[in-house]
Amino acid sequence: AQKVTQAQTEISVVEKEDVTLDCVYETRDTTYYLFWYKQPPSGELVFLIRRNSFDEQNEISGRYSWNFQKSTSSFNFTITASQVVDSAVYFCALSEARSNTGKLIFGQGTTLQVKP
Amino acid sequence: GAGVSQTPSNKVTEKGKYVELRCDPISGHTALYWYRQSLGQGPEFLIYFQGTGAADDSGLPNDRFFAVRPEGSVSTLKIQRTERGDSAVYLCASSPGLAGFQETQYFGPGTRLLVL
Numbered sequence A: 001a002q003k004v005t006q007a008q009t010e011i012s013v014v015e016k017e018d019v020t021l022d023c024v025y026e027t028r029d030t031t032y033y034l035f036w037y038k039q040p041p042s043g044e045l046v047f048l049i050r051r052n053s054f055d056e057q058n059e060i061s062g063r064y065s066w067n068f069q070k071s072t073s074s075f076n077f078t079i080t081a082s083q084v085v086d087s088a089v090y091f092c093a094l095s096e097a098r099s100n101t102g103k104l105i106f107g108q109g110t111t112l113q114v115k116p
Numbered sequence B: 001g002a003g004v005s006q007t008p009s010n011k012v013t014e015k016g017k018y019v020e021l022r023c024d025p026i027s028g029h030t031a032l033y034w035y036r037q038s039l040g041q042g043p044e045f046l047i048y049f050q051g052t053g054a055a056d057d058s059g060l061p062n063d064r065f066f067a068v069r070p071e072g073s074v075s076t077l078k079i080q081r082t083e084r085g086d087s088a089v090y091l092c093a094s095s096p097g098l099a100g101f102q103e104t105q106y107f108g109p110g111t112r113l114l115v116l
Helices: none
Strands: A003-005 A010-014 A019-021 A024-026 A032-039 A046-052 A059-061 A064-069 A074-079 A088-096 A110-115 B005-007 B010-013 B019-024 B031-037 B044-050 B053-056 B065-068 B075-079 B088-095 B111-115
Touching: A003 A088, A010 A019, A019 A110, A024 A074, A032 A074, A046 A059, A046 A064, A046 A074, A074 A088, B005 B088, B010 B019, B019 B088, B019 B111, B031 B075, B044 B065, B044 B075, B075 B088
Parallel strands: A010 A110, B010 B111
Antiparallel strands: A003 A024, A019 A074, A032 A046, A032 A088, A059 A064, A064 A074, A088 A110, B005 B019, B019 B075, B031 B044, B031 B088, B044 B053, B065 B075, B088 B111
16 A cells, blocks of 8 residues: 655754655555655645656755655655754655546655754 | 635634635646645545546545535535544645646645634
């Protein structure tokens, strides 16, 4: 069955530290997409990145980077030199081709607290 | 352009009452999704519309929940005989609707429903 696991419930770091948020997924599909969303205290989910199952290249966007490894079914997210504004709940999500609808399967989320 | 909007932001109701939650997707987006997010959890899929039709309602928890999208734009999620367990944040998302599971969904701010 399809599933997304974010084992870290909460992480607390001090500003300027690097932090990695883990995401492990399960799917029987060979074609799928993975996503990361940020949910700040305001509550709105903000899209960060989308990655398809055929593209294992790591991606970097400013202080954010993503490591996709199909061999371990992981799609981890690293924030370099964290800032207080990074404090939020981060969700990893999976979309499978077999669903044909694009419905997202979310992990439980990781709450990141960045202290000044 | 304008993002996904949802009204009301907050809704407090009494057990047994009927409620309607509204979602206005991004203009031109034909795909619309409803999710429910309980406290401390990731969003869970409820229903997916492609145009006016509900293409996948497999996530609706029971027959007290119903959603419509009569003109292919605004959608209304309707909950009958509300129960305390229905208390959650109801999120709406939309996407262009051209590429199904490959598309990025953009979320609204959510409606926080509290059933007393």
